[in-house]
Amino acid sequence: MARRPKAKRRFPRFLLLFALLGLAVAAVVTAYLDLTVRERFEGKRFALPARVYARALELYPGLRLSRAEMVDELALLGYREASQPSDPGTFRWRGESLELVTRPFAFGDGRQPSQALQVEFWGSQVGGVFPRGENRSLDLVRLDPPLIGGIYPGENEDRLLVKLDEVPRHVIDALIAVEDRRFYSHLGIDPRGIARALVTTVSGGGVQGGSTLTQQLVKNFYLSAERTLRRKLTEMVMAVLLEVHYSKQEILETYLNEVYLGQDGNRAIHGFGLASSYYFDKPLERIGVAEAALLVGMLKGPSQYSPRAQPKRALERRNLVLAQMAETGALSEAQLRKAQAAPLGVVSRPPRGTSPYPAFLQLVHRQLRRDYRDEDLRSEGLQIFTSLDPQVQRAAEGALSRRLARLEKGRNIKSGLLQGAVLVSSTQNGELQAVVGGRDPRYEGFNRALDALRPIGSLVKPVVYLTALQQPGRYTLASPLDDGPLLLRQAGTSDWEPKNYDKQFHGRVPLRSALVNSYNVSTARLGLELGIPRVMENLRRLGVDRDLPGYASSLLGANALSPLEVTQVYQTLASGGFRTPLSAIREVLTAEGETLQRYPLEVEQESEAAPVYLLTAALQDVVREGTARGLAEYLSPELQVAGKTGTTDDYRDSWFAGFTGDRLAVVWVGRDDNEPTGLSGASGAMGVWGEMMAGLGPEPLLPPEPENIERVYIDAVSGLRSESGCRNAVELPFIAGSAPSEFAPCDPESMGRSIENWFERIFR
Structure with missing residues (x-):
């Protein structure tokens, strides 16, 4: 009987110890949460994707540019037609005269202001560029560059950061009215809001949230979306800690940049800054009351209230937000009626985010990785300016898709079996102007232009002949070659007996004729006489960085290269023997617009000019009278194009590489399963090349003649x-x-x- 009181005295002590332990655990958890809050909030809060731009179109009198091409350029830029263009990014046509207001843009050489212009078109060229209302003609005007894609963080989040002082007052008024009317008075959590939500839910009025803006930010910024009591308690503690350490202005600015507001393919639209551009094609500081209410209304469910997919539902939600703004006194009755009567104002075609040119963007990403860490490309907001020319890209895409469809129809090939790749570069500087990775140019998968390794066939022959012409004491364009039967026996390998395309032998032929007619046997004999290692070394010097096996069949193109590697080889030939690395990037700026890196022209002489000049003359004869003479169907002989067809065994691969005075292009046509196509270089790839170049108006090829x-x-x-x-x-x-x-x-x-x-x- 005497022991029972002792047991009762020990029980309160146990409760006290348990309470102290609980307080200690709570303190540790709170300290950890406090550290988490401060580390993220005081560090780099957002991962900003790199933005990739095409070349900026430069308008000047005499520029070869048709009205149709200008229409395409304006569409790519997202310019909007208006009856009276006054806002940046608007235009109207008046006959052959274009009135437009350019957008301001920060280039690497300085910020360019918006300009109101009038551009006169004379046929297929620009006749003059004038400041609107003035008679003086401008020498040159640069439009803002088209955004062609981005390199996004792991979750594919995209955003445009805004500062609080750039945000219109009506955006904040709408946000406070709908999401958190006591934002400026509570300390992270709002007991009244929680109680009101609880009463509404219990009374059957539906589930109502009681979260403050601070709690919503904590949930989005730090926590998962799971619905558990533990997560809710953690959210409330972190919200209080956030309010203790940071001002309301800092919290509100971060919220405005963080929230999710829609989806563009696999790209997530975050923040009011990007949402304003995505839905209205306007910077956030220029949106009106009705537009602000629409964005705030979408916070409840961006897909449910999408103004493009659910316009009626979005309109009702927007008008409800406007009514709540009037309740708080943010709008007068007249302002409310005017805003509710306004249309949604959403542009039908959002500014591009996911790239319309995935093959080119893949190349840009690979070249950037040489100089930047991938995590920096996905988080530092770099601005990447590239050499992509949308007009050239469109011509390449159209020619490939149209030509493949016609070839399939004309040769009874199952639709979709033929594939292809196209690369176009400038002969002056090696900048890539177009990359097409397949007949579906929007496909983001396998990029044939960069990764398809295919035997190059007769495209290797110019390397064999250049190797010979680099020895003028032994070989000239007139040197006789033997095109008689050849049987090569080598120990450990099968006998090699090359045949000509026409199944005939031609006896003694001049070197030039052997190349012009693409004779296999005389080329093989010449290569064996020169030495296979010497030819392979020349191929490497011209632009192939990989090690290539040197077999006799390598002299006729048995080695597999990608279209990109072939383009590099022919780029060196088109540049007169000077190797210029192919490049897709011009310069890189920081998120603040400061120049981080420029990509200057790099040139290294890999061959003396005279032998390349002789080879170019022979390649012009290939087009004039040889295997590529069919190009006359597309281009005038006065252009003096240089080119070479390529066909591999059993007609599995069709190639054409050629250059004019301003552009080099390489085309491959074949099948992904490596089955025969029945197409030679002339009947397949050359048609794509010719159709594309015919639409680009190439310059004549007039290579400078060396003194010797x-x-x-x-x-x-x-x-x-x-x-x-x-x-x-x-x-x-x-x-x-x-x-x-x-x-x-x-x-x-x-x-x-x-x-x-x-x-x-x-x-x-």
Whole structure:
């Protein structure tokens, strides 16, 4: 009986110890939550994606640009047609005259203000660019560059950060009226709101939230969306801690930049700054009361109240927000009626976020990774300015898709089986202007332009012939080659017996003719005579960085390269033997607009100019009279295009590489399953190339002639020297001193021979 009181005395002590332990645990948890709150809030709060831009269109008198091309450019930029253009990004057409107001933009060389312009079009070129209302013509005006994509954080979140002083008052009024009317008076949690929500829920009025703006920010910023009592208690503690450490202004600014407001494909729209651009094509500081109410109304459910997918529901929700603003005194009765009568004002076509050019963007991303960490590309808000030319890209995409469809129809190939890739670069600086990774240019998967490794066939032949022409004491364009049967026996491998495309042998042929007609046998003999290692080394010097096996079949293109690698090789040829690394990036700016890195032109001479000049002359003859003569269907011979067809065994791969005075392009056509297509280089890829270039208005190819070049007439059959009037005479370039000295007999019926006989009769 005496022990029972002792037990009762120990029980309160146990409760006290338990309470103290609970307080200690709560203190530790609170300290941890406090550290979590401060670390995230005081550090880099948001991961900002890199933004990737195409080239900025420069308008000047004489620019080759049609009205249709300008229409496409304005559509890509997201400019809006208006009856009276006054806002940045608006325009109207008046006959062949374009009135537009450009957007301001911060370039690497300084900020460019908005300008009201009038652009006159004369046929397919710009006649003049004038400040609106003035007669003086401007020398050059640069439009803002088209945004073509981004490199997003892991969750594909995209946002445009805004500062609180940039946010219109009616945006904040709408937010406070709907989401948290006691925001400026509570300390993170609102007991009245919680009680009101509880009563409404218990009384059957539906589930109502009692969270403050601070709690919503904590949930979005720090916690998951799970609905548990533990998460709710954690949210409330962290909300109080956030209010203790930071001002209402800091919390509100972070909230405005954090909230989720919609989805653009796989890109998540976060923050009022980006939402204003995405829905209204306006900066946040320029939206009106009705537009602000729509954005605030969408917070309850961006998909449920999407103004594009659910316009009626979105309108009702917006008007409810406006009514609540009137309740708080933020709007007068007249302002309420005017705002509720306004249309939604959402642009039908949102500014681009997901890239319309995924193949080009993949290349940009890969090149950036050489200089930047991937996490920085996805979080530092870098601005990437590229060399993509949307006009060239459209021409390449259209030519590939149209041509493949016609080839399938004309040859009874199952629709969709043919695939292709196109790359276009500037011959002047190696900047890539277009990259097409397949017949569906919007597909973000396998990029054939960068990653399809296919045998290149006859595209390797110019490398063989350049290797020979680099030895002017041994080879010239007139050197005779043997195109007779060849059987190569090597220990440990099968016999190799190359055949010509036409299944015939042609005996002794001049080197130029062997290339022009793409003879396999004479090319193989020449390569074996030169030495396979020497040819492969030349291929590497011209632009192939990978190690390539040197087999006899490599001389006829058995090695597999990507279209990008082929483009690099031909870029060096088109540049006169100077290797310029292909580049898709011009410069990189920080999020604040400061220049971080420029990508200057890098040039390294890989061949003397004279041999490349001779090779280019032969490649022009390929188009003029050889395997690519069909290009005359698309382009005038006066352009003097240089090019080479390529076909692999069993017609599995169709290639064409060619260049004009301003552009180089490489096209591949084939099947992903590597089955035969029945297409040669001329019947497949060359048509894509020709159709594309015809739409771009290329410049003639007039390569500068090196000082040590002389021109001599040669007999096209024998390769010996000839008189200009002889029947088979052709004028060819030679490195000085290398032309043949022996003359071929002149045909008696040729004009030159007739004149010579006339003089002989007179002076006999």
